[in-house]
Amino acid sequence: MPVMEPTPDDVTLRAINYKSEDGKRMDGFEITGESTTFGGDETCVIFLHGLRGFALGAGITPIAYPLARRGMRCVSINKRNSGKGYETSDFAEIDRDIAGAVEWATDRGAERIVVWGRSLGATEAAYYQGKHNDPAVDAVVLAAPFADIRERSTRSYFEAVSDDPDTAYKEFVQEARDLVEEGRGTELVALPRPVDGGIEYIPMTAESFLSYRSPESKCATIDWTPKIEKPLLLVPHATDRNVTPDEAQEIANTAERSSLVEIRPIEADHFFTGTEDTVADATAEFVRRVDNL
Structure with a gap:
């Protein structure tokens, strides 16, 4: 930065x-x-x-x-x-x-x-x-x-951790949905993101992640x-x-x-x-x- x-x-x-x-x-x-x-x-x-x-x-x-x-x-x-x-x-x-x-x-x-x-x-x-x-x-x-930002950009994040980023993204979304359905929506998930040849993990609650980066998001x-x-x-x-x-x-x-x-x-x-x-x-x-x- x-x-x-x-x-x-x-x-x-x-x-x-x-x-x-x-x-x-x-x-x-x-x-x-x-x-x-x-x-x-x-x-x-x-x-x-x-x-x-x-x-x-x-x-x-x-x-x-x-x-x-x-x-x-x-x-x-x-x-x-x-x-x-x-x-x-x-x-x-x-x-x-x-x-x-x-x-x-x-x-x-x-x-x-x-x-x-x-x-x-x-x-x-x-x-x-x-x-x-x-x-x-x-x-x-x-x-x-x-x-x-919702799907297209977020799917690309998973290229840093998976050879099948589309599937990895879908699984991550489902895990967040499961947490919300279980009443655990305020628990943190770690969103992977490629940065300068490496990986950073962005902490977000499951609810917050879904609000920004799920297919149903308004973002x-x-x-x-x-x-x-x-x-x-x-x-x-x-x-x-x-x-x-x-x-x-x-x-x-x-x-x-x-x-x-x-x-x-x-x-x-x-x-x-x-x-x-x-x-x-x-x-x-x-x-x-x-x-x-």
Whole structure:
């Protein structure tokens, strides 16, 4: 994972508290520059981090900094699945945290709201807007977006431990289902994942694993993009993992109701290391185009 740099001197970082839709007390950070307007209006970009990440993390705040300099208010939130919270969280509840962040921004005068998610956060952004079509949201950005975290990506994890990953995945899912049926859904399972030629094991409760990675999970971007009506920007990369322009095109092909769909490939790793300004430029340019619709 890239090393985080200190907050730049020309950017202000302020801790915030917000309340999720179901009343949970949450926190995050507001990131602003000297200018507070973008295109004459106050724009707020709500950032959603990826797997086991935090609000102040690689792939998020380094992109928020240049956007803040452009006059956008950026809000990066911690969610109920931040860090180790992922191990026990329920994906289906994540929209409640995003709803709370949107309410926080609107209560503070945001005239334009962009929901911006990276990796797992991209699926969360699609889930939120696809489920609710929140009129307060003006655009959605899916950065490093997986089409289907649920089955396709998870099946590939088992290549590290089995010559028959499909069967290994199905058996793992069934074992988790059995635990839930036996009233043991809060017991931990160890999800294998290939990393740098080796294997890591991600601990999750059986219930949490099923909520994110079983066939019946809601955690698939392509299940929600067909329902999104607002403009959609996809920012894939071609040099890390399988989040390629082809996968972004697959997602875009499902977004039949969106008023504008664009794909902006970036040559970068999964965290957009070293290309943060380019990603920020793509985001700002897209928001300007949204204004001209």
